[in-house]
Amino acid sequence: xxEVAKNGTWGNDRPIGVAxxxxxxxxxxxxxxxxxxxxxxxxxxxxxxxLRGVAVRSLDKDRGxxxxxxTTDAAALVAREDVDLVVEVIGGIDPARGLILAAxxxxxxxxxxxxALLADYTGELAAAAERNRADLYFEAAVAGAxxxxxxxxxxxxxDRVNRVVGIVNGTTNFILSAMDETGADYSATLAEATRLxxxxxxxxxxxxxxxxxxxxxxxASLAFHTRxxxxxxxxxxxxxxxxxxxxxxxxxxxxVKLLAICERVAGEPSPEEGGKERVSVRVYPALIPRKHPLxxxxxxxNAVVVEAENAGRLMFYGQGAGGAPTASAxxxxxxxxxxxxxxxxxxxxxSVYAELPIAPIGDTPTxxxxxxxxxxxxxxxxxxAGEFAKHGVxxxxxxxxxxxxxxxxxVVTHHAVESALADTVAALAEMASVTSVTSVLRLEGTEE
Amino acid sequence: xxEVAKNGTWGNDRPIGVAxxxxxxxxxxxxxxxxxxxxxxxxxxxxxxxLRGVAVRSLDKDRGxxxxxxTTDAAALVAREDVDLVVEVIGGIDPARGLILAAxxxxxxxxxxxxALLADYTGELAAAAERNRADLYFEAAVAGAxxxxxxxxxxxxxDRVNRVVGIVNGTTNFILSAMDETGADYSATLAEATRLxxxxxxxxxxxxxxxxxxxxxxxASLAFHTRxxxxxxxxxxxxxxxxxxxxxxxxxxxxVKLLAICERVAGEPSPEEGGKERVSVRVYPALIPRKHPLxxxxxxxNAVVVEAENAGRLMFYGQGAGGAPTASAxxxxxxxxxxxxxxxxxxxxxSVYAELPIAPIGDTPTxxxxxxxxxxxxxxxxxxAGEFAKHGVxxxxxxxxxxxxxxxxxVVTHHAVESALADTVAALAEMASVTSVTSVLRLEGTEE
Numbered sequence: 001x002x003e004v005a006k007n008g009t010w011g012n013d014r015p016i017g018v019a020x021x022x023x024x025x026x027x028x029x030x031x032x033x034x035x036x037x038x039x040x041x042x043x044x045x046x047x048x049x050x051l052r053g054v055a056v057r058s059l060d061k062d063r064g065x066x067x068x069x070x071t072t073d074a075a076a077l078v079a080r081e082d083v084d085l086v087v088e089v090i091g092g093i094d095p096a097r098g099l100i101l102a103a104x105x106x107x108x109x110x111x112x113x114x115x116a117l118l119a120d121y122t123g124e125l126a127a128a129a130e131r132n133r134a135d136l137y138f139e140a141a142v143a144g145a146x147x148x149x150x151x152x153x154x155x156x157x158x159d160r161v162n163r164v165v166g167i168v169n170g171t172t173n174f175i176l177s178a179m180d181e182t183g184a185d186y187s188a189t190l191a192e193a194t195r196l197x198x199x200x201x202x203x204x205x206x207x208x209x210x211x212x213x214x215x216x217x218x219x220a221s222l223a224f225h226t227r228x229x230x231x232x233x234x235x236x237x238x239x240x241x242x243x244x245x246x247x248x249x250x251x252x253x254x255x256v257k258l259l260a261i262c263e264r265v266a267g268e269p270s271p272e273e274g275g276k277e278r279v280s281v282r283v284y285p286a287l288i289p290r291k292h293p294l295x296x297x298x299x300x301x302n303a304v305v306v307e308a309e310n311a312g313r314l315m316f317y318g319q320g321a322g323g324a325p326t327a328s329a330x331x332x333x334x335x336x337x338x339x340x341x342x343x344x345x346x347x348x349x350x351s352v353y354a355e356l357p358i359a360p361i362g363d364t365p366t367x368x369x370x371x372x373x374x375x376x377x378x379x380x381x382x383x384x385a386g387e388f389a390k391h392g393v394x395x396x397x398x399x400x401x402x403x404x405x406x407x408x409x410x411v412v413t414h415h416a417v418e419s420a421l422a423d424t425v426a427a428l429a430e431m432a433s434v435t436s437v438t439s440v441l442r443l444e445g446t447e448e
Numbered sequence: 449x450x451e452v453a454k455n456g457t458w459g460n461d462r463p464i465g466v467a468x469x470x471x472x473x474x475x476x477x478x479x480x481x482x483x484x485x486x487x488x489x490x491x492x493x494x495x496x497x498x499l500r501g502v503a504v505r506s507l508d509k510d511r512g513x514x515x516x517x518x519t520t521d522a523a524a525l526v527a528r529e530d531v532d533l534v535v536e537v538i539g540g541i542d543p544a545r546g547l548i549l550a551a552x553x554x555x556x557x558x559x560x561x562x563x564a565l566l567a568d569y570t571g572e573l574a575a576a577a578e579r580n581r582a583d584l585y586f587e588a589a590v591a592g593a594x595x596x597x598x599x600x601x602x603x604x605x606x607d608r609v610n611r612v613v614g615i616v617n618g619t620t621n622f623i624l625s626a627m628d629e630t631g632a633d634y635s636a637t638l639a640e641a642t643r644l645x646x647x648x649x650x651x652x653x654x655x656x657x658x659x660x661x662x663x664x665x666x667x668a669s670l671a672f673h674t675r676x677x678x679x680x681x682x683x684x685x686x687x688x689x690x691x692x693x694x695x696x697x698x699x700x701x702x703x704v705k706l707l708a709i710c711e712r713v714a715g716e717p718s719p720e721e722g723g724k725e726r727v728s729v730r731v732y733p734a735l736i737p738r739k740h741p742l743x744x745x746x747x748x749x750n751a752v753v754v755e756a757e758n759a760g761r762l763m764f765y766g767q768g769a770g771g772a773p774t775a776s777a778x779x780x781x782x783x784x785x786x787x788x789x790x791x792x793x794x795x796x797x798x799s800v801y802a803e804l805p806i807a808p809i810g811d812t813p814t815x816x817x818x819x820x821x822x823x824x825x826x827x828x829x830x831x832x833a834g835e836f837a838k839h840g841v842x843x844x845x846x847x848x849x850x851x852x853x854x855x856x857x858x859v860v861t862h863h864a865v866e867s868a869l870a871d872t873v874a875a876l877a878e879m880a881s882v883t884s885v886t887s888v889l890r891l892e893g894t895e896e
Contacts, residue, residue, distance in 0.1 A: 033606065033758065043801040044605055044673070139603060145759035147595065147603035155587060155595035157492055158481065158779020225492070293765070296744075310481065310776035311593035311766065317741070318762035328758035331606020339796055346793040348784065353491040 015048040016338045017082040021055045021074050021099055022090035023063060026113055026140070029327035030087055030334075031065065041331075045338040053077045055090075078103050085337050087330060088112040089140075097121055104128040104136065109337040109347075111330055113140035119214035119230040122221065126350035135340055135347035137333035142215045143168050143302045145325030146318040147332075152222040152306070153348055160309040161223040163263040165444070168215040170300035170321045171206035172238050172258040174198040176246075176285070177298040180255050185243045198300055208237035209283040212260045219304070220262035220281040225354040228262075228281055234361035236284040245285075245439055248371060252412070254287040255295050259444055265359045278359035287369055288445035295445075362419035367396070367443040369412050372428060373435040376407035380433045384409055387431065391424040392416070412443065463496040464786045465530040469503045469522050469547055470538035471511060474561055474588070477775035478535055478782075479513065489779075493786040501525045503538075526551050533785050535778060536560040537588075545569055552576040552584065557785040557795075559778055561588035567662035567678040570669065574798035583788055583795035585781035590663045591616050591750045593773035594766040595780075600670040600754070601796055608757040609671040611711040613892070616663040618748035618769045619654035620686050620706040622646040624694075624733070625746040628703050633691045646748055656685035657731045660708045667752070668710035668729040673802040676710075676729055682809035684732035693733075693887055696819060700860070702735040703743050707892055713807045726807035735817055736893035743893075810867035815844070815891040817860050820876060821883040824855035828881045832857055835879065839872040840864070860891065 010016075018034065020027055034041070034051045041049045054065065055074035063070065071077050078086055078099055086103040088110060090096045096117050100110050105128055112118065118125070118141050129136040139149045143166065152161070167173050171193065178189045190207065193199040205211045213233040220228040238258050249256050260283050267276045288295050293315050297303040302320025307313050319325035340346060374380045381400055388395050394414040401408045413421070421440070428434050466482065468475055482489070482499045489497045502513065503522035511518065519525050526534055526547055534551040536558060538544045544565050551558050553576055560566065566573070566589050577584040587597045591614065600609070615621050619641065626637045638655065641647040653659045661681040668676040686706050697704050708731050715724045736743050741763050745751040750768025755761050767773040788794060822828045829848055836843050842862040849856045861869070869888070876882050 029758065037606075037608070040608070041606065044799055145756075146762060147599040150598060150603055151595040154784050155598050155777065155780040157783035158485075158489065158781075159776040160485070160488070308593075308776060310477065310772040310779070312773055314594060314764070314766035316762070316764055319760045324758040325760055328607040328756060329603065331758070332603040333606075335605035336602055336796065340793075343794050343797070344792075345788075345796075346791050348787055348793075349791070351492055 010047060010342045012047060015050040016045065016084045016341055017050055017052040017080070018085045018087060018334065019052050019055070019077045019080070019083045020087045020089065021077070021096070022088065023054050023056045024089065025323035026326045026330065027054065027089040028063070029323040030089060030330050033327055033331050041335065044335050046342045047338070049334070049338055052080060052083050074099055075102065078108070079106065084108055084341055085334060086110050087334060088114055089330065090114070091116065093117055093120070100125055101128055104132050104134045107132045107134050109135035109137070109341065111137045111333040111337055113138070113326055113330055115141040115211065115214040115218060116230075119217040122218070122350065123227055123352070130349050133346065135337045137337055137347055139333050140326050140329035142218050143304055143316070144318070144320040144322065145328045146302055146304065146316050146320060147329070148219070148304045148316050149222065151316065152219065156306065156308055156311060157348075159311050161306060162309060163261070163307040164219050164223050164304060165294065166215075166219065166260045166304035167257055167294055167297050167302055168260045168304065168320060169206055169212040169258060170302060171199045171203065172212070173297065173302070174300045175207070176238060176241070176256055176258065179241070179243060179246050180250070183243055183246070186239065186241055207239050209235045209258065212258060212283045216260035216262055216281050216283050219260065220279060221352065223262055223306070224264065224279050224356055225351045226279055226356040227352045228279065228358065232281055232358045234282040234284070238285050241285050245441060248369070248439060248441070249287050252287070252369070252410070253290050254443070255290055256285050256441070257288055257294060258283065258285050259288070259294070261444065265364060267357070268363065277356055279356045280359045280364045282361060282364065284442060286442040286444040292445040363417055365415040365417050367413055367415055367446060368421050369410070369441045369443045370425065371438040372409040372411070373438055374407050374409050375433045375435065376404050377433070381409060383431065383433060384411070384428065387427050388413065388424055391420050391427065393420050393424050408438070458495060458790045460495060463498040464493065464532045464789055465498055465500040465528070466533045466535060466782065467500050467503070467525045467528070467531045468535045468537065469525070469544070470536065471502050471504045472537065473771035474774045474778065475502065475537040476511070477771040478537060478778050481775055481779050489783065492783050494790045495786070497782070497786055500528060500531050522547055523550065526556070527554065532556055532789055533782060534558050535782060536562055537778065538562070539564065541565055541568070548573055549576055552580050552582050555580045555582050557583035557585070557789065559585045559781040559785055561586070561774055561778055563589040563659065563662040563666060564678075567665040570666070570798065571675055571800070578797050581794070583785045585785055585795055587781050588774045588777035590666050591752055591764070592766070592768040592770065593776045594750055594752065594764050594768060595777070596667070596752045596764050597670065599764065600667065604754065604756055604759060605796075607759050609754060610757060611709070611755040612667050612671050612752060613742065614663075614667065614708045614750065614752035615705055615742055615745050616708045616750055616752065616768060617654055617660040617706060618750060619647045619651065620660070621745065621750070622748045623655070624686060624689070624704055624706065627689070627691065627694050628698070631691055631694070634687065634689055655687050657683045657706065660706060660731045664708035664710055664729050664731050667708065668727060669800065671710055671754070672712065672727050672804055673799045674727055674804040675800045676727065676806065680729055680806045682730040682732070686733045689733050693889060696817070696887060696889070697735045700735070700817070700858075701738050702891070703738055704733050704889070705736055705742060706731065706733050707736070707742070709892065713812060715805070716811065725804055727804045728807045728812045730809060730812065732890060734890040734892040740893040811865055813863040813865050815861055815863055815894060816869050817858070817889045817891045818873065819886040820857040820859070821886055822855050822857050823881045823883065824852050825881070829857060831879065831881060832859070832876065835875050836861065836872055839868050839875065841868050841872050856886070
C-alpha cells in the first residue's frame with residue numbers, strides 16, 4: 001500500500017497485540033496461522049500482529065510453544081497493556097462471558113467462535129462493545145469457515161431476508177448422510193461417527209440439536225434484526241430417526257436432514273400483538289426433496305440457504321467445523337478488527353430494531369409426511385382423509401400400499417399448523433381402522 | 449439501538465444524501481428500494497437515508513419519479529452539498545470514471561456495480577478513496593446478489609486463497625445449459641436466449657467472455673492481493689462451442705461451462721522472476737465432470753468456488769444478474785457506507801501488497817480432451833500416443849471408437865502446459881493417419 005490514510009495515532013511499527021483464550025482444535029490452528037503467516041498478516045493489516053500469549057487450562061501439556069507465551073491466568077492476559085485484541089475460543093458460557101466483557105470494557109476488540117455464548121448474550125456483549133467503541137466479531141460461531149454472519153450483517157443489510165434454512169451441524173449431517181447411504185440404523189451409525197471422530201464422546205449437544213439451535217438463534221437475530229435466543233428456538237434432535245424413516249424418505253425421492261429454519265410467519269391477529277409479523281425459529285429433522293440444493297450437502301459439510309426479497313435465493317456451502325476452517329473465519333475477523341484499530345474503523349454494530357415477536361411452534365405451518373398402518377378394507381382411505389379434513393389439514397397426496405396386515409397409507413399434507421397436525425394424529429391413533437401411526441415427519445423445501 | 453457510541457459529528461436526524469447515477473435495470477430497483485424501504489434503511493443506518501437525485505440520459509421518459517429528482521447533469525448532482533454517497537450504475541468507463549473520481553475527491557463514498565471500470569481502474573479509484581478517507585464498495589460488480597467480493601476482502605483476509613473458479617456470466621451459462629439440455633446448436637440457442645431477454649441485442653461482451661474476464665480480474669486481484677486487470681486475463685468465448693462438443697462432453701459424463709479461473713501457479717525459474725509464485729487468470733469454456741458442484745449451476749445462475757488453505761472449499765451460489773438481485777448488493781454496500789458516515793467507520797481499503805507476476809496462458813497447466821478423426825488401421829493409436837509423449841504431454845486415457853471412415857480417438861491428458869498441447873495438436877494435424885483434429889477442449893474440476 002503506497003498511500004495510507006490513517007485515522008488513529010497508530011504508528012506503522014506499533015504492533016497490534018493479540019491474546020488467544022483457549023488452545024483446543026481451533027485455538028491451536030489460530031496460533032499456528034498467527035505465527036506462520038505473520039508477514040502476510042502484517043501486510044494486510046498495516047502493522048505487525050503479534051501473539052502476546054495463550055491462555056490454557058494446564059501448563060503440563062507440551063504445545064510446541066515457548067513457555068512464556070502460555071499462561072493459566074486468562075484474566076491477567078486479557079488485562080495486559082500490550083494486548084489490543086482478544087480471540088475467545090474456549091467455548092461455553094463461563095468463564096468466556098466474563099473474559100469477553102472485561103476485554104470490551106477495556107476497549108479491546110474481541111473475536112469469538114462461541115455460539116452458545118453468542119446465542120444468549122449477544123445483547124450484553126454488543127452493548128459493551130458499543131459503549132467502549134470496540135469491535136465484536138463472531139463469523140466463526142456459525143458454520144465454521146463459511147461466510148454467513150458477515151453476508152447477513154453487511155451484504156444483505158439493504159435487503160429483506162424472508163427465510164434462512166441451513167444444515168449447520170456437521171456431526172448430525174454426517175450421521176444422517178451415512179444412514180441414507182448405508183441403510184444402517186441410528187445407534188450403529190452414531191458409534192461409527194464417534195469412532196471416526198465426527199461425534200464427541202458425549203454427543204448430546206450435537207444429536208439433540210442444541211448446537212444447531214444456538215446457531216439458528218444467531219442467524220435469526222441477524223436475518224430479522226430481532227433478538228432471538230436459544231430458548232426461543234423449537235428443537236428436536238435426530239436420535240429418534242430410524243432406518244425406516246430414511247427408507248420412507250427415499251421412497252418419495254427425499255432424504256432426511258437436520259435443518260435450522262428461521263422464517264417470517266404471519267402475525268397473530270390478537271389485540272396485544274396487533275397482527276405484527278412474527279419470526280419462527282426451529283431445528284428438527286425433516287424430509288427434503290433430493291433435488292433441493294441442501295439434499296446434496298453430505299458428510300460433515302454445512303450449507304446455508306438465504307432467501308431475500310431482492311437477492312432471491314443464495315446458498316453458501318463449505319466446511320462447517322474443524323480446527324483449520326474455523327480458524328480461517330477467526331483470522332478473517334481478526335484481520336478486520338486489527339485493521340479497524342490501525343485505520344480507526346468500526347465493525348457494524350448490533351441491529352435489533354425490528355423486535356419481531358417469536359411464533360410458537362404450534363402456530364408454525366409446515367408440510368407433513370404421515371405413515372399409517374391400516375386395516376385392508378374398503379373405505380379406510382376415505383375415513384382417514386376425512387379425519388385430516390375435520391382438523392383443517394389439507395391433503396396433497398395419499399397413497400395406499402401393500403395388502404392385508406401390511407397395508408399402509410402414506411399421506412402428504414399441504415402446509416398446516418403444528419397444532420392442527422398434532423390433533424389430527426391423536427385422532428388417527430384412536431381410529432379403529434388405523435393399526436398404528438408409524439411415523440410423522442415434516443417435509444421442507446418444497447415449493448407447493 | 450438503545451445506546452449509540454458515535455464517532456463523528458453526524459446528528460441523529462441529519463440525513464445521509466444519496467445520488468444515483470443511471471436508471472437502467474439496476475438503478476430503477478435501487479431507487480425503488482430507497483423509496484419503499486426508507487424506514488428500514490433508517491433503522492439500520494442510524495440516520496435517514498434520502499435520495500437527492502437520479503442522473504439520467506434523457507428527461508423525456510416517464511420514470512414514475514417526481515421531476516425534481518431527475519437530472520441530466522450527473523456532475524452537478526455529484527457535487528451537490530447535500531449528497532454524501534454516490535451510487536454509480538451507469539456502466540462503462542466514461543463518464544463513470546470521472547464522476548466517481550469527482551465524488552471520492554470530494555470525500556463522498558461511492559458504491560459501484562461497474563465491473564468494466566473496476567477491472568481496469570481499481571488502483572486509481574482506491575487511491576482516491578484512501579486519500580480522501582472515503583469508501584469505495586463494489587460487491588455488485590461481480591456475481592450480482594451473491595456476496596463474493598466481501599467474503600474475499602474480509603472473511604478470507606486471514607487465509608491464503610489458492611484458487612477461485614466461477615460461473616460469473618448468466619447469459620453464457622443460460623446458453624450452455626440450454627445446449628446441454630436440448631442438443632440444439634449455438635446460434636439457435638443464442639437466438640432463443642435473445643428472444644427471452646437473457647442475451648442482449650449485441651451479445652459480444654457476454655458470449656466472447658469480456659464480461660467474465662472483467663469479473664475474473666476483480667476476483668483475482670482480491671484473492672491474491674495483486675493488481676490484475678482485464679488485459680491480464682486470457683479469454684476465449686463460447687461462440688465456437690458446437691452441439692457436438694456438448695455431446696462429446698456428455699459421453700464422458702461432463703458438461704461444458706464458461707469458467708473464470710484464478711489460481712496460483714508455479715513461478716518461472718528465471719533470474720528476473722526469481723521463481724516467484726505466479727497468478728493465472730483465464731476465462732474459457734471447459735468440460736467439467738457432472739458431479740462437480742459447478743456442473744449443477746444451470747440457467748442464468750452464477751456460482752463461485754473458492755479454495756483456501758485453511759477454509760478448504762467454499763461455494764457461493766445465487767442470481768448473478770438482474771435488476772433486483774444486483775440492487776440488493778448495491779443496497780448492502782450503501783447501508784455499510786452510510787453507517788460508516790454515521791459512526792465514523794471505514795471500508796477496508798485495497799490490498800495489493802503481494803504483487804505476484806501474471807503467468808502467460810502458454811505456461812498454464814490444464815488437462816485436455818482431444819478428439820481425432822483417424823484412419824482405421826492397426827498402429828494408429830500407438831502413433832498418436834507417441835506424438836503426445838514426444839511433446840511431454842502425459843496421457844490419462846485414450847479410447848478408440850467406431851470403424852472405417854468414422855474411426856475416432858478420444859484422448860484425455862494429465863495436466864500439461866498450453867504451449868506443449870498446442871505443439872502436440874499441430875503435429876497431430878500433420879500426421880498421415882490423422883484425418884482431422886475434431887475438437888480440443890480443456891478439462892477442469894477433476895482431482896487427478
